[in-house]
Amino acid sequence: MADGSNATGTGVPRTGRPSQTPQTPQTSRTPQTSQTSQTPRTRRPRGEPRLGAVAAAFTLVQLVLVRPDLGLGWDETVYVSQVSGHVPTAFFSAPRSRGISLLVAPIASWSDSTVLLRIYLAVLSGLALYFALRVWRGHFGPGVLASAGALFASLWVTLFYGPQAMPNYWVAIGALVCVGCFLRARSNTRDRAARWGVFAGAAVMALMRPMDAVYVVLPLLALSVRRPRLLLVLAAGLLAGAGEWVIEAYASYGGLAQRLSDASAIQGGLGWHLAVLDQLRSLGGRTLCRPCTGSAPNPAVTLWWFALPLLAVLGAAVAVRARRALPVLLPLACAVTAAVPYLFLIGYAAPRFLLPAYALLALPVAHGLAHVVTAAKGRTARTVAVGLVAIGVAGHLVVQYVVLEHTVHSSAASRADWSRTAAALHALGVRQPCLLSGYQAVPIAFYTGCGSAQTAGHDASTTVAELERAAHRTPVAVLTQPGGRPPAYARTWPAEKVGVLRAYVAPDVRRGR
Secondary structure (H helix, E strand, C coil): CCCCCCECCCCCECCCCCCCCCCCCCCCCCCCCCHHHCCCCCCCCCCHHHHHHHHHHHHHHHHHHHCCCCCCCHHHHHHHHCCCCCCCCCCCCCCCCCHHHHHHHHHHCCCCCHHHHHHHHHHHHHHHHHHHHHCCCCCCCHHHHHHHHHHHHCCHHHHHHCCCCCCHHHHHHHHHHHHHHHHHHHHCCCCHHHHHHHHHHHHHHHHHCHHHHHHHHHHHHHHCCCCHHHHHHHHHHHHHHHHHHHHHHHHHCCCHHHHHHHHHHHCCCCCCECCHHHHHHHCCCCCCECCCCCCCCCHHHHHHHHHHHHHHHHHHHHHHHCCCCHHHHHHHHHHHHHHHHHHHECCCECHHHHHHHHHHHHHHHHHHHHHHHHCCCHHHHHHHHHHHHHHHHHHHHHHHHHHHHHHHHHHHHHHHHHHHHHHHHHHCCCCCCCEEEECCHHHHHHHHCCEECECCCCCECCCHHHHHHHCCCCCEEEEECCCCCCCHHHCCCCEEEECCEEEEECHHHHCCC
16 A cells, blocks of 8 residues: 555545546547556655654664663563573463564574674564554554654653563564554455465464453454454464464463463462552553552653543544544554453553553554644644644653663663672582572573572472482572571571572582582
8 A cells, every 4th residue: 555545644544535536538639548558656655764763763762771781681581591592491481472582582592692682672673663654554644653653662661672572562563563454454355465464463462472462353353253364364363373372381281271270370360450550550660560559650650641542532533533433443442452451350560561552552642643733723723732742742752761761770770689699609609500499590590590490489390309409419509588588498508698689509519519
């Protein structure tokens, strides 16, 4: 589809069908020349430089503000360890999917450089955003698309997780591609590229987080009931992406039902949980809010969160009035279904969970903002409207920058603590090949170059007897919080302070064995 084919110059979609240019009847003196015989001119897609600028700025801001030297977080160490050739593989719990491990494999499989991995992901996330926005060119004008991309890309949670080895941003990209291509395939049954886009978008989402993919595509499935070919493409994409997860469920988790049950238990039991306030509390920069206690952030920090649905509804109302509702209502509906489990079915919060909803909501929000600017009558009214929108956007950017800076600083501090603990363990003789257990053993083991194993909890992967046997043949240490008590089998082991924690080191390590 040509860019802006159904849009006005202001970026607000036209109403109804594209108008037909009236044909002037030819007289006998006018040569009969078929239009199909003329060489068509190649139209240069309008607005793509704007999309490219948004994507490039997104990548650059990640590299400047999030910083490539930011150490890996807890979940990142699990995903990266699955494909790394430098550290043992961490326990892979039931809810996790291997999509992000495959995404980082081109770098992590041969290099242990965090800087290189961050740069790779930042560049890749920018390219992905560009191509995901291009999918929507036939439904929104270039101004609306560039605004939608900028709104999504400027959120602190988007900037923070763009260069992270985490799956949520990529679910958001898959959602944009899948829903946008679905609209194209629905309006043109001969558009094979659009059908492949539906398949690819659904597969990416399911590869990253299978259950998120299901929630996102629920409105698409409802619209495909009378379109069996499109329904088959959607189902095939979901199956292609989630196939490995399902096979692994039977191979390693006791079956699909058992894996789903284990995943639910690890997440606190899926069911009715009003997590709206939890998500609100996390907006101040808490990457994981579990348990989510304390007061909500300053209202200035959360104002955008309340404005988001209002502006999305405005955009939807404008589209309905213009009789071109589906391109706006469908991403809005998919955003709602994507957000439902994380607002009402889970007992804790993490801002990244809502990234797919934010990506989809950006389109109706940008559409609504464009209407605010273009609907103003007269020069004075237009100036006031533009000024108000500009002030709102400027305030939004300031808030996002402040929260991002706070989040990066606090995350860097915790990861520096893990690095110092790893250095202290090395000084005690806990070096590869080695094994850690206890408090925060998973990320610290990654930084130390050790394996990790737990005898209880969600990451339980060994027994006490096996851990005691391992202590006779390899360096083993059990970590506890300051003042914490070690497990019974390690209470006689020498204790040392390592960073802010205490390590109970197996006696054989202290003897230099």
